[in-house]
Amino acid sequence: MQKVAKKEQRIDNVLLSLKKLDFLSRSQIQTLHNLGSDRNAQKFLKSIDKYVHSFREGENVYYLSKEGRERVECNKVRKKTIQARHYLMRNSLYIAYGCPSTWENEVALEVEGYTKIICDANFEDNGRDHIIEVDYTQKMSVNKNKIEKYRILSQLGVFETPPMFIWMTTTEYRRKQLLKMCEGLDAQVFIITDFL
Incomplete structure (x- = not known):
């Protein structure tokens, strides 16, 4: 029984x-x-x-x-979707960070009437936001635009303390591009093979 x-x-x-x-x-x-x-x-x-x-x-x-x-x-x-790889990459980060109890998927961050951005996931650790972004098939121009919006949200005081940005991408080349775009932000960029 x-x-x-x-x-x-x-x-x-x-x-x-x-x-x-x-x-x-x-x-x-x-x-x-x-x-x-x-x-x-x-x-x-x-x-x-x-x-x-x-x-x-x-x-x-x-x-x-x-x-x-x-x-x-x-x-x-x-339903079965070609976007499933995006979810699996995000879930690899969830597991790698110890399955945080504060983890939430698809979180809207915004300043009323100014700018809004939906991150792939967000969790809090020691009072600090960790923002998760997955770059699977996205154009780099879209990633650049997102990073600029995060800079604006940071400057407008959306976060109590500067957040940690955690990216997951597919290649070393893309990792280098994202790190360059994130200069001045506290960011880590992983590639999918880091978790295999």
Whole structure:
């Protein structure tokens, strides 16, 4: 009886992670929920296939099915998308930073009537905002514009203390470009291979 309750709790925990993070790869679920070996993780995920859908993106990527959304009361409907890599990159940062309890996805930052920007994620650590941006297929001009808006928001006092900007991108070349654009800001830029 206790074994069944433990499995049901693990199922709920995985589904709640998918509710919060939208898409997760098999290895990300394995890491977040201590599923052991690859074989054990695949076996567990197969056992909950009525609650999740999956597709291949290097490895299986999971998202909530209708039944899964109902079980964890999720209103957000996700479908297979080419943008899933963007979510997986963001989730790699979530895991790398220790799954912060203050983590929120798609946060609007604004000064009334002046400028508004939606960051990919935000979390607070020791009273300091950490702003997450993922550069997967974005044009550099869009990134540059976003960085300039962050400078303006900082100057207008939106943040109590200067935030830490954390970027994830795809190549070393793009990392160098982003670091140059972020000069004067407290910024770190990772490439996806830093987390493989």
